[in-house]
Amino acid sequence: MLAVELYLLLVLANGAPVIAARLLKQRWEWPIDGGRLWRDGRPVFGASKTWRGLVTGALSCAAGSALMALGAGFGLVFGVLGLLGDLISSFLKRRRGLASSARALGLDQLPEAALPMGFALLWLPLGWLEALAVVALFALSNIVFSPLLYRLGIRRQPH
Helix, strand or coil, rough: HHEEEEEEEEHHHHHHHHHHHHHHHCCCCCCCCCCCEECCCEECCCCEHHHHHHHHHHHHHHHHHCCEEEEEHHHHHHHHHHHHHHHHHHHHHHCCCCCCCCCCCCCHHHHHHHHHHHHHHHHHHCHHHHHHHHHHHHHHHHHHHHHHHHHHCCCCCCC
């Protein structure tokens, strides 16, 4: 049951920013990197990584975690770590010259799942195999469902 709850928290942390962007359109769409460029002349993260997304993802995860009796504090840290993993992915994609909409299999899924699951391993009575299974399930479901959400008009990019 714990593994299912953690999977749902990953979905909340990463899905809430997508839903918030859809509902709020351009409101509060401030890029985390402030539009700055890295020394290679490319954006640090890109315009799609916003403070709105970070806040809605982290708070949604905290609320979900509180409802699951894991604690809002755990959920907040878990959510922030998931979104930090997403920022790391974006940073690495920009260094490789990939646009924010470009697909980078594995890089688009693993950091945002592995960082919070590492924290969960330290905080909760969770085994390594369970944690790896959650990371794998999240990555696989992201690969399968992101194109579908794009076709339904929920996501801006197909991955």
